[in-house]
Amino acid sequence: xxxxxxxxxxxxxxxxxxxxxxxxxxxxxxxxxxxxxxxxxxxxxxxxxxxxxxxxxxxxxxxxxxxxxxxxxxxxxxxxxxxxxxxxxxxxxxxxxxxxxxxxxxxxxxxxxxxxxxxxxxxxxxxxxxxxxxxxxxxxxxxxxxxxxxxxxxxxxxxxxxxxxxxxxxxxxxxxxxxxxxxxxxxxxxxxxxxxxxxxxxxxxxxxxxxxxxxxxxxxxxxxxxxxxxxxxxxxxxxxxxxxxxxxxxxxxxxxxxxxxxxxxxxxxxxxxxxxxxxxxxxxxxxxxxxxxxxxxxxxxxxxxxxxxxxxxxxxxxxxxxxxxxxxxxxxxxxxxxxxxxxxxxxxxxxxxxxxxxxxxxxxxxxxxxxxxxxxxxxxxxxxxxxxxxxxxxxxxxxxxxxxxxxxxxxxxxxxxxxxxxxxxxxxxxxxxxxxxxxxxxxxxxxxxxxxxxxxxxxxxxxxxxxxxxxxxxxxxxxxxxxxxxxxxxxx
Numbered sequence: 001x002x003x004x005x006x007x008x009x010x011x012x013x014x015x016x017x018x019x020x021x022x023x024x025x026x027x028x029x030x031x032x033x034x035x036x037x038x039x040x041x042x043x044x045x046x047x048x049x050x051x052x053x054x055x056x057x058x059x060x061x062x063x064x065x066x067x068x069x070x071x072x073x074x075x076x077x078x079x080x081x082x083x084x085x086x087x088x089x090x091x092x093x094x095x096x097x098x099x100x101x102x103x104x105x106x107x108x109x110x111x112x113x114x115x116x117x118x119x120x121x122x123x124x125x126x127x128x129x130x131x132x133x134x135x136x137x138x139x140x141x142x143x144x145x146x147x148x149x150x151x152x153x154x155x156x157x158x159x160x161x162x163x164x165x166x167x168x169x170x171x172x173x174x175x176x177x178x179x180x181x182x183x184x185x186x187x188x189x190x191x192x193x194x195x196x197x198x199x200x201x202x203x204x205x206x207x208x209x210x211x212x213x214x215x216x217x218x219x220x221x222x223x224x225x226x227x228x229x230x231x232x233x234x235x236x237x238x239x240x241x242x243x244x245x246x247x248x249x250x251x252x253x254x255x256x257x258x259x260x261x262x263x264x265x266x267x268x269x270x271x272x273x274x275x276x277x278x279x280x281x282x283x284x285x286x287x288x289x290x291x292x293x294x295x296x297x298x299x300x301x302x303x304x305x306x307x308x309x310x311x312x313x314x315x316x317x318x319x320x321x322x323x324x325x326x327x328x329x330x331x332x333x334x335x336x337x338x339x340x341x342x343x344x345x346x347x348x349x350x351x352x353x354x355x356x357x358x359x360x361x362x363x364x365x366x367x368x369x370x371x372x373x374x375x376x377x378x379x380x381x382x383x384x385x386x387x388x389x390x391x392x393x394x395x396x397x398x399x400x401x402x403x404x405x406x407x408x409x410x411x412x413x414x415x416x417x418x419x420x421x422x423x424x425x426x427x428x429x430x431x432x433x434x435x436x437x438x439x440x441x442x443x444x445x446x447x448x449x450x451x452x453x454x455x456x457x458x459x460x461x462x463x464x465x466x467x468x469x470x471x472x473x474x475x476x477x478x479x480x481x482x483x484x485x486x487x488x489x490x491x492x
Contacts, residue, residue: 002047004066004093005039005158007032008073008080009053012488014348014379017165019484023439023446026165028054030217033154033168034072034099038120040152043128050158053080063093071112072099075355075376085111096127100187101376104356106139115139119173119188121146145189148173149196153206166215166252169203171195171234175222177256179280180293180359181321181352184221192225197237204241208248218253218274227265235268242273247427252276256296260305270313270425277309281318284338285331288324292360306342310421315474318344322398323352325388332397339405343417345478346485349401351383351394360385381492399492406489408453411482412460415475419468432473443480451483 010028012018017029032052039048049065051058063069069088073081078101088095089111097109098116106115114136116123123140130136148170161167172195173188195203207216224230242249251274259265259277269275281302282294289297306316320335328334339347353374354361364370369386379402387394404410432440447457457479464475 001067002065003042003049003068003070004062005035005048005050005070006058006084007035007050007052007054008077008084010076011079011377013076013377014485014488017481017484019487020480021165023442023480024165024435025438027163028052029165030168031159031161031164032072033170033219035070036154036156036158037151038070038072038098038124039155039158041120041124048155048158055160055163058084058087060087060091063088063091066093069093069095071095071097073101074099075101075374077101078375085109098123100183103187104183113138117141119146121148121151145174145191145193148193149199151195153203156206156210161210161212166217167207167212168217168219169200169207170219171200171223172220172225174225176225177222177296178293178359180363181354183355183358186357188221192222194226194229197233200234201237201241204238204249208245213248214250216249216251218251220253222256223253223274224255224259224265227262231265231268235272238272239268242427247273249273250275254278257281257300257302257305258296260308266309266312266314271427273425273427275313275425276315276317278317278319282321283324283327283331284334285324285327287326291324291326303338303342306344307421310343310418311423313423313425315422316344317346318342318348320347320349321352322349322401323383323385323387323389323394327389332401335401336404340410340414343414343421345411345414345418346481347405348379349398349405350379351381351398352387353384379488379492402489402492406482406485408456411485412456415460415478416463419464419471419475422471424470436473439480440476443476443483447479447483
């Protein structure tokens with residue numbers, strides 16, 4: 001069979017980094033890891049092609065070549081997915097759809113021949129077996145969570161790796177915590193399931209063999225969900241592998257705030273170069289944390305926890321939410337002050353939304369407080385719930401947060417605060433590569449000359465160059481991120 005795997009276009013969002021990518025001549029932040037993993041599960045004698053609409057466009061010729069289109073995506077891709085479905089239906093190409101969006105909302109889509117839902121390790125073989133026997137069903141689903149120690153290495157040869165700012169791996173699925181607004185435990189469970197150390201190292205070997213060097217995103221729901229296994233098995237192996245090859249990779253991942261309680265785990269992660277971390281902070285308001293079940297963030301000094309991680313060599317990004325039922329009238333100033341005091345440069349602040357099937361969704365459905373479907377864009381200033389707070393006040397306050405924290409003055413102030421706290425890991429080299437050199441000259445022009453607010457840029461430029469020369473390259477990277485964030489903020 002001829003199989004065309006299609007990844008939909010991601011709109012300009014906080015995580016798309018579209019305005020930052022042009023500085024490093026890349027087309028997309030990350031590759032479609034799920035699709036190239038599914039490709040590796042398909043029969044070896046099938047012909048496979050992949051089209052990532054963030055890199056190229058889809059033609060009728062592509063679709064007519066295919067016996068089946070395999071389609072996956074998330075809520076943020078809804079508009080692009082509907083257009084892909086329309087094109088497939090127009091030329092008569094059959095569609096097999098799976099992934100998180102379809103698992104939670106498959107009934108919202110017409111024109112799809114087969115839904116292979118939940119995790120493909122269980123449902124895809126069932127579909128393939130029925131297809132081989134000529135009796136494929138429309139829907140395949142399961143309530144089981146598979147052992148991922150047999151998951152194959154992704155088919156990296158389907159991608160043009162030079163077009164992505166980073167590549168991706170997965171070590172575990174699932175999260176031990178159960179925040180009511182989050183779909184992770186619904187999709188992947190509360191018991192973290194991990195790959196073996198041999199399996200994970202094999203995936204690192206594969207990236208190294210294809211010649212890739214640079215940033216790698218470990219796309220786990222919570223990388224530290226199984227701390228014991230990390231400390232005893234995985235991290236020592238990664239450290240050995242990295243040192244042997246002189247640190248070809250540095251990693252990005254998502255963790256919970258309790259990482260700050262474990263000095264040994266912090267040390268091992270830093271030594272393994274897993275130092276860019278995203279943490280769901282959500283809110284400094286304790287009543288709102290209690291409301292959403294974010295117990296792991298309670299009864300601690302959140303700012304102190306973040307600064308400790310920075311001082312140990314971690315670059316902390318944070319997620320924040322506005323619109324909880326228990327948010328007080330001054331929550332907007334609380335959030336601004338917290339973000340500024342924490343030195344979290346990359347702060348994603350979104351309105352509370354209820355993804356389909358979450359605890360929050362079910363509660364609000366019972367309260368008749370749900371609006372249109374969740375669109376997955378964390379920072380477009382929309383919500384699919386009816387808030388307790390006056391809606392106009394919510395929007396005015398949310399807009400104030402975004403326009404404040406991403407104004408040049410406040411953004412560069414956070415960079416300065418972060419640089420003061422941050423300790424550079426011993427493995428990190430200060431020598432720029434050719435891509436960074438080119439990006440540097442672009443940022444000098446676009447941010448240092450063309451953009452408004454450039455006086456704040458030149459202040460941080462001089463400050464980081466002379467006060468923190470080993471951190472200068474990082475300061476300039478954060479400056480480029482700010483360029484992107486300001487363009488997102490301008491649409492809100």
